[in-house]
Amino acid sequence: MKRTVAMLLTLGLLLAFAGCGEKKPAAAPESSPVSGETAAPSPTAEPAQEAEKTGGNPAEEFLGSYGVGRANMDVEAGDGNRVKITVTWGSSAWEKAQWAMSGELNPETLTVEYADCVKTELRFNEQDELDETTVIYEKGTGRIRFSAEDHSVTWEDDQENAAEDLVFTADSEPLPADMGDPDHYAPVTAMDKAAVEEICAGIRDAYLSENWEAIANTVSYPITVSGTELKDAESFIAFMNTKTVHYSDRAALEEETCQDMFVNGIGICLGSGQIWICDPSYMTEDPPRLEIIGITGIVEPEEGEG
Numbered sequence: 001m002k003r004t005v006a007m008l009l010t011l012g013l014l015l016a017f018a019g020c021g022e023k024k025p026a027a028a029p030e031s032s033p034v035s036g037e038t039a040a041p042s043p044t045a046e047p048a049q050e051a052e053k054t055g056g057n058p059a060e061e062f063l064g065s066y067g068v069g070r071a072n073m074d075v076e077a078g079d080g081n082r083v084k085i086t087v088t089w090g091s092s093a094w095e096k097a098q099w100a101m102s103g104e105l106n107p108e109t110l111t112v113e114y115a116d117c118v119k120t121e122l123r124f125n126e127q128d129e130l131d132e133t134t135v136i137y138e139k140g141t142g143r144i145r146f147s148a149e150d151h152s153v154t155w156e157d158d159q160e161n162a163a164e165d166l167v168f169t170a171d172s173e174p175l176p177a178d179m180g181d182p183d184h185y186a187p188v189t190a191m192d193k194a195a196v197e198e199i200c201a202g203i204r205d206a207y208l209s210e211n212w213e214a215i216a217n218t219v220s221y222p223i224t225v226s227g228t229e230l231k232d233a234e235s236f237i238a239f240m241n242t243k244t245v246h247y248s249d250r251a252a253l254e255e256e257t258c259q260d261m262f263v264n265g266i267g268i269c270l271g272s273g274q275i276w277i278c279d280p281s282y283m284t285e286d287p288p289r290l291e292i293i294g295i296t297g298i299v300e301p302e303e304g305e306g
Helices: 002-020 042-053 193-209 233-240 247-254
Strands: 064-068 071-077 082-090 095-106 111-124 130-146 152-157 168-170 223-225 228-230 268-270 275-278 291-295
Touching (some): 082 111, 095 130, 193 247, 193 268, 193 275, 223 233, 223 291, 228 233
Antiparallel strands (some): 064 168, 071 082, 082 095, 111 130, 130 152, 223 228
16 A cells, blocks of 8 residues: 555656646737737837838938039928928129929929929128018929939929029038039030130120220120110220219129139129120030120219219
């Protein structure tokens, strides 16, 4: 009897030790407290968090400032997918042009189509304070295109082609006076940049000294100056010698360095528009040449005094 009891005790201990080596069964999946359905595995929480991070304005990576020559573009976030864009372009120390527009970014094409552009001219006084604001047009249309490869921007302006063939780049700094983009004037002439600026400097100096004989053969005739049409160099010289340069226009040309001058679809601008120059041989087989197509600031002598 004692032997039987001992054998049973030994068998029980062996079974107990064997049970200690078995693995516990996996815990049952937790169920939703609302529906009672099995909850999704926890790793799916990561994509949700990632979506939350990227759920803002798709233009976020393109926000900031861009520049080319004398033009600066600021890109700011708007509501939803919209962005606000402001372009400021200095034509002289006294005058700047500014375009303000907004639109919704297309995430696939990285393009902003706009139809609310307002162009404004800003004039400053000698203390560099805003003195006058003039609205040039409203409800302008066009598009802004961003590049994801190099974070550059191109602008298509339907009204004036103001930035045709220009590329705005991030963190662009003004170039030193003795340097610049060799293709700065490429949108309007094939002439070498240094030659363009040398010719324009001579025209500026002749304007300031009222030496009309020096530039008479550079004018594109017929030309209208102060409401009078001049058909040739002889009539140009005779007319201009009876006039003078208005003091405010003289001041604007004195500020003109003739380096990296404002360029658009019309041509090259000196000062704040006192002289406009173009190349009539551009996109032809003729050698490049520059001609004056517009002169302003010419008044009667008594009107030119400051």
